[in-house]
Amino acid sequence: MKDITDYQDKKILVLGLAKSGVSAARLLQKLGALVTVNDAKPFDENPDAQELLEDGIKVVTGGHPLTLLDEGFELIVKNPGIPYTNPIIKGALSKKIPIISEPELAYQVLSGEMIGITGSNGKTTTTTMIQLMLDEKRPAGHAYLAGNIGIPATTVVQKIQSQDTMVTELSSFMLASVTTLKPHIAVITNIFSNHLDWHGTRENYVRDKMHITKNQTEKDYLVINWDNPEWQHLSKQTKAQVVPFSRQDLTEDGAYQKGEDLYFKGEKIIAASDIKVPGVQNVENALAAIAVAKIEGQSNESIVHVLESFGGVKHRVQYVTTWNDRDFYNDSKATDIEATQVALRSFTKPIVLIAGGLDRGYTFEKLEADFKAHVKAIILVGQTSSLLAETAKNAGVPVIEFAHKVLDAVPLAYKASDAGDVVLLSPANASWDQYKTFEVRGDEFINAVQTLQNGKKA
Template sequence: MKHIKTYENEKVLVLGLAKSGYSAAELLNDLGALVTVNDGKPFEENPEAQGLLEQGIRVITGSHPIELLDEDFSLMVKNPGIPYDNPLVAKAEELHIPILTEVELAYQVAECPIVGITGTNGKTTTTTMIGLLLNQERKAGKAHLAGNIGFPASAVASKAQAEDDIVMELSSFQLMGVEAFKPQIAVITNIYEAHLDYHKTRKNYVAAKWAIQENMTEENYLVLNWNSEELQVMSKNTRAQVVPFSTKEKVANGAYLFEGDLYYKEEKIMAADELGVPGAHNIENALAAIVVAKLKGVSTEAIRQALSTFHGVPHRTQYVDTIEGRKFYNDSKATNSLATEMALSGFDNDKLILLAGGLDRGNGFDELIPSLEGIKAIILFGETKDKLAETAKRAGIETVILTSNVETAVPLAYEQSEAGDSILLSPANASWDQYPNFEIRGDKFMQAVKQLEK
């Protein structure tokens, strides 16, 4: 870790805890800052705040008092999930207090190169693939996963050595709080419409994603999904070297799908059907990962071997089990229609039972109809089950079953299936009507699958 002097004796307010806030507070404290942590959760219910207090760090919990900003802070480090219209954040902006997220701190102290990955969908899978590939045949150091994937970037950066790499998943929320952040290689998997409740407009959302390349120079590489005309246009406004990937056309200096095979430039890497994870979206993810691996000097054989044995990450088209010839897949991370469409692209609909439903955000599901056509059966739960049932009927699905939740959906799906079928949880909705998060929803699905074996 670089022991920078930037924050020595500077008063810094860390707003919001969870993993990233906790790590940011610890790092700033180690760098000699005078840290105050403010979190809305009451102290007696807040183990992170209790842990920081034990380290001698000042904590204020239970509310976000505006008068805190009377203390002349020189910096605010904000939890990415806290919106900019939060009164304390808005007041900090009014006072011209710089507002960062902890990924900026991570960059400032990191001794090793950073590979940054952002996009609407596919970030976690692509990040995991890249981490796996960069650890193949490695003779020195290690590639560490960090960021939105669940490992606080500042904690990882404070421990990483000069010979390592940090492979960092970055959300739009995190990228709104960067200043000097400059990855060696950046990847944008795709850009669709998302998080408009936070960003207010699509323009703001796209700008947040594009911030990943703001400080990059001709020495750096920007890996872009060439299937997107929008990204092609945006690529003209970067100083980085642009390296494309595409499933629709040959791209001269990047990675592409051609006649069922994955290529980097003119070199065949592997057959698409050798990938260990299903779906057209995972071909895109793999192509992005291949570009990064090749730029970092990983051999073709190492790439092929690693990607053929990679079976996904938890809750993202994750293979769970095979029971009596039925394969079960957990795609609980599919919290919108687009993610479910992408998951469905990897299966034969006439041999597929789909489990879907969840939080009603007021949207319809007509965009799913082309992807649902020909599905053998659909089992629906949650607040949106009636809406989805209407959509399924318009898609021509004959077997539409409504049930209470994921746990009851699994045995019903099994009853409708036969050997050779796949049973896929891909909800197309957030989980919060019934489950605290998509991870718990996916865990409940996998537990219910295990129950079938008894």
Template sequence: MKATKKYENKKILVLGLAKSGVAAAALLHKLGAFVTVNDAKEFDQNPDAQHLLELGITVITGSHPVDLLDEGFVLIVKNPGIPYSNPILEKAIKKHIPIITEIELAYQISEAPFIGITGTNGKTTTTTMIHQLLNSERQKGQAYLAGNIGFPASTVAQDVTADDVLVTELSSFQLMGVDEFRPHIAAITNLYEAHLDYHGDKAAYLAAKWRIQENMTSADFLLLNVDQPVFQELSHHTQATVIPFSTAKKLDRGACLSQGVLHYNQEEIIQASELGVPGIHNVENALVAIAVAKLSGVSTAAIKATLTQFSGVPHRTEYVGDVAGRKFYNDSKATNSLATEKALSGFEKSRLVLIAGGLDRGNEFAELIPHFKGLKAAVFYGETKEKLKKAADSAGVETVHLVDTLEEAVPSAFSESDEGDAILLSPANASWDQFPNFEVRGETFVALMKKLSK
């Protein structure tokens, strides 16, 4: 960890806990700051706050009192999920109190360089691919996962050396709170409309993502998806060295898909059919990972071996097993139609049985109709089953079953499948009608698959 007296004897407010808030508060306390933590959850139901109090940190819970700012704080480290419309933050902005997120704090103390991955879709899979690639033949140091995946960056950054590298998945929320943060390699996987309730509009969302490159120089590398016109334009507005990637056009420089082969700077790396995970979206993810690996000195042989064996990230089009010749895929993370569209693109529909359904948020699923066409069968469950059936009927899907629960859906899907088929859970809905989160939903799917084999 870099030695710093920057925060010594400074009054700092950590707003919001969860993993990143706890990590930031503990680090600032270690650096000699006078830390106050403020979290909305009541103290008796807040083990994180109780732990920090035991460390000697001032803890205020149950609400976010605006008069806290009368205490003379010189900095706020906020939980990324707390919007800037929070009254404390609005007042802090008026008082010109700097506001950062925990990733900025991690950067300031890290001896290791950062690789930063952001975008709307594919961040977790791409970050995980990169992590595995950079450790595949590493002789010195280690690549660490941090940020939205793995451990909080400010925890990991305390122990790394200059021989290591931090591979970080970064959200738009985190990037709004950076100041000095400068990754050596950064990538924006893609950009679609998302989190507009937080950002207000797509322009503000893009601006937050674009902050990943604001401190980069020509010695740093920025990977941009040139299939999207917005990044073709923005590629001319950065100091970083731009590395383009594309699944739609052949590139002489950068990473691209051409005639079913993934290339980097015109070198053939791997056949798309050899990737361990299916779908054009995973080709896009792999192109980013290949470019980062090549820029980091990883050999083509190691890249190919790693990506061939890569089985995905839990709950994201993850291959989870084979029962009687049927391959099962868990895509429980698909909590909206766009994610399910991406998953469906990776399969031969005539050999695919889809399981979908979940919480009704008012969507009619018309956007899924063209992607349902050609499905061998579909099983829909939960609150949205009737709406999904309407879309499947419009798509001409001949075999559709409606059930109440996922527990009924899995054996129903199996009964409609034959040897050589795939069974995919890609719900297109949030899980909260029947499960506390998408992880539990995915774990339940895997358990039900295993039950079929008994």
């Protein structure tokens, strides 16, 4: 980490806590700033604020009082989730107080290299693939994960040295306030229409995504999906060297799929079928990661080893194990219909599906075609069991069974499966009717599969 004096004795407000806010506050304190943190959660229910107060940082909790803006702050470090429509943010803008995000602060003290990854879909998987590839047989230093993947950049940056790389997932919320942040390699996996309630319009959303390349120069690289004319057009906004990737064989200037194989600039890297994580979306993620790894000078051997062994990000079509010729996958992160559609379309083998969860008042007709095409049996849990059962019945799924929880569904799914099948947890629903988080639900699936393997009663 760089030893900078820019923030010595400066009054800085950290707006919003959670992991990133706590980490930013601690870094600023280390840099000599006079830090105040403000969080909407009441103090008695806010262990983060309590710990920061014990460490000598001023805390204001229970709301965002506009009177804070009278205290002469020279900078605000904003939690990414707080929109620019928030009154205190609007007030700060009117007073011309600079506002940055937590990764921006991290970048200002970064002594190594930053690779930044954004996009509507595939960010976390692509970020993880890149980190693993760049850390494989690395001659010096390490590649570290950071950012929206759940690891604050301001925490990671404190251990980064000049030979290291910080592989950083960047959300549109984080990118909205970019001032100096400049990845040496920026990756855009794709851009659709997400978070319009936060950004206001799709135009704003796209603009904020493109901030990832805002400060890049001719010495930097933009790796961008080439399979949509809009994304090709967006690439004209950068000063960086454009390295495209395409699953549709639209370019030979970067990474691309041709037939059943993946290439980089005419050189075959790997067969698509050898990638451990299933689905065309992961072929795209792999192509983006290949492009970054090749720019960074990594060997084909290292790239292939990662793609053949990486089982996926936990809870996102995560490969768990193969047992008795059944492949078990944990996709507990699939908390909506669209995510489950992606998971079902990722496999060519017959699927025994475990689904169901919190009833949010919608029905599941959109899944009928995917059930018909991919699902041989379905085990249902949670509040939406009967609704999903109706859809499965209409799709002609021959086996429809019910279980109390995922723990009970796994042995039923195994019993309904045959050699060569996939047993998939992809709920199409949030977990909150039975589980605190989707992670808890996914962990229960993994544990139940291990219990099954070990021959214990589930």
